[in-house]
Structure formats: structure tokens, C-alpha cells
Amino acid sequence: MPAAAEPDSDTTLRHRNPPAPQDAGQAATHPPKTRVSLTGVSETMLATLSARADYASYPSATGDGPFFPDPWAKAALDRLAWDSTQPSKTTVQARGFNSRIILRANLFDLWTAEFLAANPDADKTVLHLACGLDSRALRLQSHWAQRNVRWIDADVPDVVALRRQVVPFPDEGCYSLIELDVTSNDWLQRIPADRPTLVVMEGLIMYLTPEDAAGLLRGICDRFADRSGQIVCDVVGKTYLRIQxxxxxxxxxxxxxxxxxxxxxxxxAADSRLRVRDHVLMWQLPGQHLYSWWSKVVRWCFSWIPGFGTLLSDVRLEF
Structure with a gap:
């Protein structure tokens, strides 16, 4: 296996002081919290939402502000009738899990910002598949909303319905939230293919069958390759499947x-038009200060054990 590439971007994305959303507790009335009735893959987004909320104020390595400012995550979590502290639910308090979620999200923000910054006056599309309750469109609003960028968040109907209740839309820019199933045959035809496109898939591809995953990658190339683009996704290793x-x-x-x-x-290998630009292993992610010392030791040990060095990683493809 070739050596994994270090991400060719700054280690910290400088968000432009995102305004904190209004806290429901400060409102004149207290609207009832939204009940959550998700299961399976859709429910996993609650664990990642909880991680982003927990780490929204964690300092950067230099101490000059939060490493990953995401006030929308806490606001969304506060609007849900879901107790993230209950061990029977989908979140854990283990710092290692939460740190991995934050570092992955930060890297994907960096890669998205890079895509938007390249030839900034050009028309572009960002397609965020399985967006869940992620606030990437809000975190990066200053990078795209006043440019010729079309941002599309997409997920299955139950998730989209919940998202509409707890995550605000960006207050400017060409934004849409749509329902789709990536395993269907015709969803790609609903996405305009008139400009370079970045496809973001966070916490998605590992839940597909190998055939569906390859079909998704080929379909993206078939739809958007004439205008070029990128795919960013996280993957798990084959050993991880056995210990998940x-x-x-x-x-x-x-x-x-x-x-x-x-x-x-x-x-x-799913399509001859795909090229690997980056393959970042979990101990190479920017922001390693978020990990506790024992997590760092474990990850270092894993790097020497066959099959464990690639348990979790992040990939940027070009087409």
C-alpha cells in the first residue's frame, strides 16, 4: 500500500466568527422539543451531532479560539427530545470517539474550502450526501454563499424532515435541501451537472454493499466527469468490519x-476516471491535540499492527 498522503491544507480552518443561533432557553416561549424516532444508519447521526456539540468550544492548539466552532450543533441537540447522556443511546463519552468525529469533520471542511477557493469566480456545486444534522453549509457560509456556488444537502426523507425542524437554512446563497436514496437508480438525474462538483460523503459509504459503493462512485463519474470534480469520503478498513x-x-x-x-x-478502481489525491490515516489528521495521551499511544501502536493502521481513514478523489 502506498504511503498515505498528508492533507495539503492548513491544520485549522479559520471560520469567520459564526453567530451563535438563538438559544431556545432564551426565547419568550419554550417550544416543545422534537421527538426522535430514527433507527439504524440514520440514527448514527445523533452520535456525531453530540460529538460536535460537546467539542464546539474546545480550544485550538494555539489557544486563539475554538478548534472547531459549531454553535449550530449544540442548538440542534438542545431542540431534540433525546438524552445524549444515557448509555443506552447512541452516544459515548469516550474522548477518542468524539475526537475522531471532530477531526474528520474539520478535515472535510478544509477540503471543501479548498475546492471552493480554487478558481473562486467559477460556478460550482457542493453536493453533501447523507448530510444528517451536519451544519457544514453554515460553518462554511462565508466561503460560498456570496459566490457562484450551488449547495445541496441531501438525505433520506425521515432525516430531512427532522433536519428542517432543528437546523436552520443559510441566510444567503443558493441552498437547497432534498430527499434522496443513494441506492436508487435515478437520483443523480435530479442533480444539475452543469459545473464542477464536489461530492461530500461523511459516514455513508461504509454502510453500502461493495456493489452499491462501486455503483455510487461510477454514477458520480458518469454524471459529473464532463465538468470535473472531487469526492471526499471516510472509509473503514477491512479489519474494522470484523470488530465494529x-x-x-x-x-x-x-x-x-x-x-x-x-x-x-x-x-x-471503481472507475478509471477516479484518481486518489489524498489518503489520510487517523493519526495524520490535523488537530491531534484533541486526542488524550492514551488515545495517541493506542493509535501509534495500531500503526504498527497489520490491518489496524487502516482502521479509519479519509480519502479525497478527483475525476
């Missing part, structure tokens, strides 16, 4: 991961 029950935050939901790769070239 260890991650109680996910296994409690009933979600089962069925697709794993140890080498990013296995993703690129």
Missing part, C-alpha cells in the same frame, strides 16, 4: 458496516 461491535455508539443503533477498504486505490 466494539464501537457502542454505532452498534447500539443496529447499523452494520458492510464495505471496507485498506487502500484508497480500491475506491479509485
Amino acid at each position: 461491535a466494539w464501537n457502542k455508539a454505532i452498534s447500539r443503533t443496529g447499523a452494520v458496516m458492510t464495505f471496507g477498504v485498506d487502500d484508497a486505490e480500491e475506491l479509485a
Whole structure:
């Protein structure tokens, strides 16, 4: 396996002081909290939402502000009738899990900002598949809303319905939130293919079958390759598939991961138009100060054990 590439971007994305959303507790009336009735893969988004809320104020390595400012995550969590402290639910308090979620989200923000900054006056599309309750469109609003950028958040109907209740739309820019199923045959035809496109898939591809994952990558190339673009996604290794029950935050939901790769070239093999630009292993992510010392030791040990060095990684493909 070729050496994994370090991300070619700054370690901290400088958000432009995002305004904190109004806290429901400060409102004149207290609207009832939104009940959550998700299961399986859709329910996993609550664990990642809880992680982003918990770490929204965690300082950067230099101490000059939060490492990953996301006030919308806490606001969304506060609007849900879901107790993230209950061990029977989908979140864990283990710092290692939460840190991984934050570092992955930060890297994807960095890669998205890079895509938007390249030739900034050009028309572009950002397509965020399985967006869940993620606030990336809000966190990066200053990078895209006043440019010729079309931002599309997409997920299954139940998730979209919940998102409309707890996550605000950006207050400017060409934004849309749509329902779709990536395993269907015709959803790509609903997405305009008239400009370079970035497809973001966070916490998605590992839940597909190998056939559906390859079909998704080929379909993206078929739809957007004439205008070029990128795909960013996180992947699990083949060893992780065998030990996934260890991650109680996910296994409690009933979600089962069925697709794993140890080498990013296995993703690129789905279509000859795909090229690997970056393959970032978990101990190479910017922001390692978020990990506790024991997490760092564990990750260092994993890096020397066959099959464990690629348990979790992040990939950027070009087409």
C-alpha cells in the first residue's frame, strides 16, 4: 500500500466568527422539543451531532479560539427530545470517539474550502450526501454563499424532515435541501451537472454493499466527469468490519458496516476516471491535540499492527 498522503491544507480552518443561533432557553416561549424516532444508519447521526456539540468550544492548539466552532450543533441537540447522556443511546463519552468525529469533520471542511477557493469566480456545486444534522453549509457560509456556488444537502426523507425542524437554512446563497436514496437508480438525474462538483460523503459509504459503493462512485463519474470534480469520503478498513461491535455508539443503533477498504486505490478502481489525491490515516489528521495521551499511544501502536493502521481513514478523489 502506498504511503498515505498528508492533507495539503492548513491544520485549522479559520471560520469567520459564526453567530451563535438563538438559544431556545432564551426565547419568550419554550417550544416543545422534537421527538426522535430514527433507527439504524440514520440514527448514527445523533452520535456525531453530540460529538460536535460537546467539542464546539474546545480550544485550538494555539489557544486563539475554538478548534472547531459549531454553535449550530449544540442548538440542534438542545431542540431534540433525546438524552445524549444515557448509555443506552447512541452516544459515548469516550474522548477518542468524539475526537475522531471532530477531526474528520474539520478535515472535510478544509477540503471543501479548498475546492471552493480554487478558481473562486467559477460556478460550482457542493453536493453533501447523507448530510444528517451536519451544519457544514453554515460553518462554511462565508466561503460560498456570496459566490457562484450551488449547495445541496441531501438525505433520506425521515432525516430531512427532522433536519428542517432543528437546523436552520443559510441566510444567503443558493441552498437547497432534498430527499434522496443513494441506492436508487435515478437520483443523480435530479442533480444539475452543469459545473464542477464536489461530492461530500461523511459516514455513508461504509454502510453500502461493495456493489452499491462501486455503483455510487461510477454514477458520480458518469454524471459529473464532463465538468470535473472531487469526492471526499471516510472509509473503514477491512479489519474494522470484523470488530465494529466494539464501537457502542454505532452498534447500539443496529447499523452494520458492510464495505471496507485498506487502500484508497480500491475506491479509485471503481472507475478509471477516479484518481486518489489524498489518503489520510487517523493519526495524520490535523488537530491531534484533541486526542488524550492514551488515545495517541493506542493509535501509534495500531500503526504498527497489520490491518489496524487502516482502521479509519479519509480519502479525497478527483475525476
